[in-house]
Amino acid sequence: MGESGLLPSRRLLLSLSLGVVGLYLLVAVLAYFVSYPLDLPALEGAPSATPLNNPTGWIGAQIAHRLVYRGFGWVGILFPLALLYLSLQWSRRKPARLKVLGWGLVALYAFSTLGGWLVQIGAVEDLIWCGSVGAGLTAWISLYIGPVGLFLGWILLASAAVWALRTSNRPPKPTEEPLSSLESSPEESLQEEAPSQAEPSWYEVVPLAPPQTLEPADASLESPVLKATGLTAGPVSASADLAAKPPPDKPYSSPNPEESPSSADVAPQPEFSIASTLCFPPETLAEPPRQAEPKKLQPVSADERLTQPFQSTGGYEPPPLVLLDPPLDTQPILPRSEIEAHKDQIVQTLQHYGIPITRITATVGPTVTLFEIVPAPGIRISKIKSLEDDIALSLAALGIRIIAPMPGKGTIGIEVPHAHPRVVPLRELLSSNAFQESGAALPLALGKTITNETFVRDLAQMPHLLIAGATGQGKSVALNCMLLSLLYKRSPEEVRFLLIDPKKVEMSLYQGLEHHYLAKVPGLPEPIITDVRHALPALQSLVLEMEMRYELFKEAQARNLLEYNARCREGRLPEGHRPLPYLVLIMDELADLMMTAGKEVETPICRLAQLARAVGIHLIVATQRPSVNVITGLIKANFPVRIAFRVVTKVDSRVILDTDGAERLIGRGDLLFLMGTELLRLQSGYVTSAEIERVLEHVIQQPPPAPYILPEPPNPEKEEASEEEVAGERDPLFYEAALLVVRSRYGSTSLLQRKLGIGFNRAGRLMDQLERAGIVGPARGSKPRDVLLQDESELQAFL
Numbered sequence: 001m002g003e004s005g006l007l008p009s010r011r012l013l014l015s016l017s018l019g020v021v022g023l024y025l026l027v028a029v030l031a032y033f034v035s036y037p038l039d040l041p042a043l044e045g046a047p048s049a050t051p052l053n054n055p056t057g058w059i060g061a062q063i064a065h066r067l068v069y070r071g072f073g074w075v076g077i078l079f080p081l082a083l084l085y086l087s088l089q090w091s092r093r094k095p096a097r098l099k100v101l102g103w104g105l106v107a108l109y110a111f112s113t114l115g116g117w118l119v120q121i122g123a124v125e126d127l128i129w130c131g132s133v134g135a136g137l138t139a140w141i142s143l144y145i146g147p148v149g150l151f152l153g154w155i156l157l158a159s160a161a162v163w164a165l166r167t168s169n170r171p172p173k174p175t176e177e178p179l180s181s182l183e184s185s186p187e188e189s190l191q192e193e194a195p196s197q198a199e200p201s202w203y204e205v206v207p208l209a210p211p212q213t214l215e216p217a218d219a220s221l222e223s224p225v226l227k228a229t230g231l232t233a234g235p236v237s238a239s240a241d242l243a244a245k246p247p248p249d250k251p252y253s254s255p256n257p258e259e260s261p262s263s264a265d266v267a268p269q270p271e272f273s274i275a276s277t278l279c280f281p282p283e284t285l286a287e288p289p290r291q292a293e294p295k296k297l298q299p300v301s302a303d304e305r306l307t308q309p310f311q312s313t314g315g316y317e318p319p320p321l322v323l324l325d326p327p328l329d330t331q332p333i334l335p336r337s338e339i340e341a342h343k344d345q346i347v348q349t350l351q352h353y354g355i356p357i358t359r360i361t362a363t364v365g366p367t368v369t370l371f372e373i374v375p376a377p378g379i380r381i382s383k384i385k386s387l388e389d390d391i392a393l394s395l396a397a398l399g400i401r402i403i404a405p406m407p408g409k410g411t412i413g414i415e416v417p418h419a420h421p422r423v424v425p426l427r428e429l430l431s432s433n434a435f436q437e438s439g440a441a442l443p444l445a446l447g448k449t450i451t452n453e454t455f456v457r458d459l460a461q462m463p464h465l466l467i468a469g470a471t472g473q474g475k476s477v478a479l480n481c482m483l484l485s486l487l488y489k490r491s492p493e494e495v496r497f498l499l500i501d502p503k504k505v506e507m508s509l510y511q512g513l514e515h516h517y518l519a520k521v522p523g524l525p526e527p528i529i530t531d532v533r534h535a536l537p538a539l540q541s542l543v544l545e546m547e548m549r550y551e552l553f554k555e556a557q558a559r560n561l562l563e564y565n566a567r568c569r570e571g572r573l574p575e576g577h578r579p580l581p582y583l584v585l586i587m588d589e590l591a592d593l594m595m596t597a598g599k600e601v602e603t604p605i606c607r608l609a610q611l612a613r614a615v616g617i618h619l620i621v622a623t624q625r626p627s628v629n630v631i632t633g634l635i636k637a638n639f640p641v642r643i644a645f646r647v648v649t650k651v652d653s654r655v656i657l658d659t660d661g662a663e664r665l666i667g668r669g670d671l672l673f674l675m676g677t678e679l680l681r682l683q684s685g686y687v688t689s690a691e692i693e694r695v696l697e698h699v700i701q702q703p704p705p706a707p708y709i710l711p712e713p714p715n716p717e718k719e720e721a722s723e724e725e726v727a728g729e730r731d732p733l734f735y736e737a738a739l740l741v742v743r744s745r746y747g748s749t750s751l752l753q754r755k756l757g758i759g760f761n762r763a764g765r766l767m768d769q770l771e772r773a774g775i776v777g778p779a780r781g782s783k784p785r786d787v788l789l790q791d792e793s794e795l796q797a798f799l
Contacts, residue, residue, distance in 0.1 A: 015090035022083030025067075028060030029077045032068055035061075036128065040069070073131035075111040078104050103161075110157055113138050117150050316491045316516075316702045323694040324427035324687070332420035334364055342395055342416050346371055349394045353387060355379055361411070365450035366422035367670050367683040372411040381405060384412055399664040407677065415450075415681065417666045424448045424669070426481050426687040430488055432456075441562070442495065442582060442618065445485045446478075446643075446673065447682040455673070455682055459486075459584070459620070462641040462675070463613035468626035468656040469645025474669040474684050475622050476506045478643070479586060481685040482620065483510070484695060486584065492516045492705045495582040498542060502592040504530040509689060512696045515704040519583060522712040532596045535587075537713035539604035542585060542617065544711035546608060549615035552577065561616035581708065583617040590623040591630045602632060609638030626656045644672045730769055733758070735799070737766045738775050742795050747776040747785030774798070 032039075035053035042052055043065045054061035067076035082104055089096045115130030116138025127135060142150050339362055350357060350373070359374040375384065381404045392400045395416055403413035429435060429445040432454035440458030444465075449455050459465065469475050486495055496519040501507040507528055510518075514527035521541045524534050556573050558564035565579040585608070587593070593601045608619055621639070623630055626647060636655075644662035647653050653662035657674050665672065669684035731737075733756055740755055741747050747770070752763040767785070770776045775795070777786035789795050
C-alpha cells in the first residue's frame with residue numbers, strides 16, 4: 001500500500017491509530033447487532049426516541065447504523081475488519097495485500113445482494129440482512145435479469161470464487177508459464193529457492209543475513225529468497241522455478257529497444273537475481289527476511305575423522321573466543337539501489353555493443369558483488385571478455401574481473417567491488433559452525449566467500465601453502481589469522497611451529513609461545529628466527545627431522561602421522577616411540593632469503609615440500625615479490641595451493657596463479673585462493689595486535705609442555721674440519737683422496753671438491769695432508785700439483 005516507505009515512528013503511529021479506530025468500529029457493529037431493535041427509532045430520528053443501548057455511544061451507533069442498516073447489511077462488519085488488517089500489516093512492516101482487499105469487496109457485493117434476493121422472495125423481512133444499499137442494488141439488477149437470473153449469477157460467482165481459491169493454493173507446475181503469471185503479490189514471493197537444475201527467476205533478492213552470532217551453534221544460516229520479476233528484451237527459456245514471482249519495484253525495460261534483437265514472438269524478459277547473505281536496510285525491502293534451516297556441513301574424510309577436536313594431557317585449556325573483539329555493529333551495508341544501478345549499467349553496456357542476455361544474477365558478498373550473466377545463443381565469450389575495461393568505465397569501479405566461463409556453471413561472471421568493503425573479524429570466523437565443527441587436522445579459517453560463508457580448509461590436506469602479494473595488501477594479517485586458527489583448535493601436544501621472520505617485527509608478538517608451541521633448533525639463540533644467516537640451519541634441521549621421522553615410520557610400518565600416533569597411543573610400538581606433533585613452518589618473507597642464500601635455501605624448501613607431507617611437516621611461505629627468481633619453477637611445482645593478494649602487474653599474477661586476476665583485486669584482505677582447479681575470491685579475516693596479545697597472554701598462563709627439540713643442524717665448520725683432524729689425525733677421506741689423485745695423475749683442490757662432494761676448505765686441508773705425506777708436490781700457483789707416486793700398488797706400499 002505504499003506505507004513501507006514511511007519512517008518507522010510515523011508508520012507505528014499510523015498503524016496504532018488504524019487499530020484503535022478499527023477496534024472501536026468492530027465493537028460498535030457487534031453491539032449494533034444486539035441493540036438495533038431498541039435503538040432503531042432513535043437512530044432514524046423518531047420524536048419518541050429512547051436512550052441508546054450501544055456501549056460505543058451515539059457516534060459508534062450512527063456509524064454502525066450507516067454500515068449495516070443503511071449500508072450493506074450484516075456484511076458491513078468487513079469495514080472495521082479491513083482497518084484492523086491494515087493496522088496489523090503496517091505494524092509488521094509489510095504492505096497490505098491487494099488480493100485480500102479484493103476478496104473483501106467481492107464478499108461485500110455477494111452477501112449484500114444475496115440478502116436482498118432473500119428479501120425479494122420473502123424469506124426474510126429485516127434490512128439488516130442486506131442493508132439499504134444491498135436492497136437497492138438487488139432491485140436494480142432484478143429489473144433486468146429478474147430474481148432467477150440474480151440467483152443463478154450469485155451461484156456462478158460463488159463457484160468462481162471457490163475455484164480461484166483452490167487454484168491459488170495449488171503448487172506451481174515446473175513448466176513454461178505466460179508472462180502474466182510472473183506478476184504476483186509480494187506475499188507469494190517470499191519462498192525459499194529450491195535447489196534444482198532449472199534456471200533462477202529474473203529477479204531474486206536474498207537478503208544478507210546478520211553477522212553470525214558469537215556462539216558456535218548459531219552461525220552460518222542460510223538466508224531466504226525474495227523473488228521479483230523485471231522486464232527487458234531478449235529470449236527466455238523454460239524454467240522450473242519461474243512460479244510465484246512478485247512484481248518489481250519498477251518495470252525493467254531495454255534502454256535502447258531499437259538495438260535489441262527482433263523476434264516474431266513476444267520476447268519475455270531476461271532474468272535477474274540478487275543473492276547474498278548480508279543485510280539490506282529495512283526500508284529497502286518489501287518483506288522481512290525469514291530464517292532458513294542451518295546449512296549442513298560437508299562430510300569429512302576418514303582420515304579427518306581420526307583427528308580429535310582438542311587433545312591435551314597436561315591440563316592445557318584453549319583460549320576462549322571472548323579474547324577476540326566482537327564484530328562491529330556499524331558495518332557498511334550495500335544498498336539495493338546500488339545493486340540495481342550496477343545491473344542496469346552492465347545490461348546497457350552489453351546491449352550497446354550488441355550482446356543480448358537472457359538472465360543476470362547478482363550475488364552480494366562482503367567485498368564484491370558477482371553478476372552472473374547468460375548471453376543469448378550465438379554470442380562468443382571472447383567478445384564479452386574484451387569489454388572488461390568498458391564495463392569498468394561504465395560502473396566507475398576500482399577494477400572488475402570477468403570470469404568466462406564460471407567453472408561448473410553455464411554463466412559468465414562479472415565481479416564488481418564495493419565502494420566500502422565489509423571487514424571480517426577473526427572472531428566471526430572462529431565462532432562459525434564451519435570452523436567449530438571442522439574435523440580437519442590443521443584447520444585454517446581463511447576468510448569469507450562471496451556468499452558470506454566461512455571458508456575453512458585443512459593445511460594437512462593442502463599440504464603446503466604459498467602466499468604472495470604486494471606490500472600492505474594483508475599477507476601478514478592473514479598469517480596471524482592462520483596462526484590463531486591453529487592455536488584455538490590444536491594444543492601444544494598436537495602442533496608445533498617454526499617461525500622465520502626476516503622482517504624482524506611481524507612475528508615478534510609470538511615470542512611468548514617459546515615454551516608452549518615453538519620448536520627449538522639447537523645452536524640458534526632466538527626462538528623466532530629473524531637472522532637470515534640462521535634460516536638455512538633451521539631449514540636443514542627440519543630436513544633432518546623429516547628424515548628421522550621417516551625412519552621411525554619405517555620401523556613402525558606406518559604410512560602417515562595419523563597412523564603412527566594411533567599405534568603409539570595403542571601401545572603397539574616398542575620403547576622409544578612416542579606420539580609426534582605436526583610441525584608447521586611459517587616463513588613471512590621468502591624473497592629476502594632467496595636474495596641472500598639463493599639455491600642453498602631453495603633446496604631444503606623443495607625437499608620439505610616434496611617429502612614432508614606424510615610425516616606431518618607443512619609449510620606456509622609468504623613473499624611480497626612474486627617474481628620468477630623468487631618463486632622458482634621448483635617451488636611452484638611443490639606448492640599446489642596458493643593464495644594471491646593484490647599484485648601490481650599481470651605478470652606477477654601469472655607467476656603466482658598461472659592466470660590473470662590478482663592485479664584487479666582491491667586490497668585490504670581481498671584475495672584469490674587457488675587449490676587445484678578451484679579459484680575462489682575470499683575476504684580474509686582481520687585481527688589486531690591487541691587481540692593477539694590477549695590470546696598469547698592466556699597461552700603463557702597455561703602449564704608448559706615438554707620442549708620439542710629438533711635435530712642439531714650440520715655445522716659448516718665441523719663439516720670442513722672433522723674431529724680426527726682437529727686431534728692431529730688424518731681426514732677420513734684421506735685414503736680416497738690419495739687414490740683419486742694417483743689414478744687421475746692430477747693434483748688439484750677443485751678435483752677433490754667435485755669428486756668427493758666436499759667444500760673448498762676441506763679439500764684444501766686434504767691437499768695439505770697429501771703434501772705432508774709425500775704423495776703430491778708443493779703448490780705451483782694456478783697449475784695442478786705434481787703426483788709423486790706412480791700407481792696404486794706403490795700407494796698401497798707407501799701407506
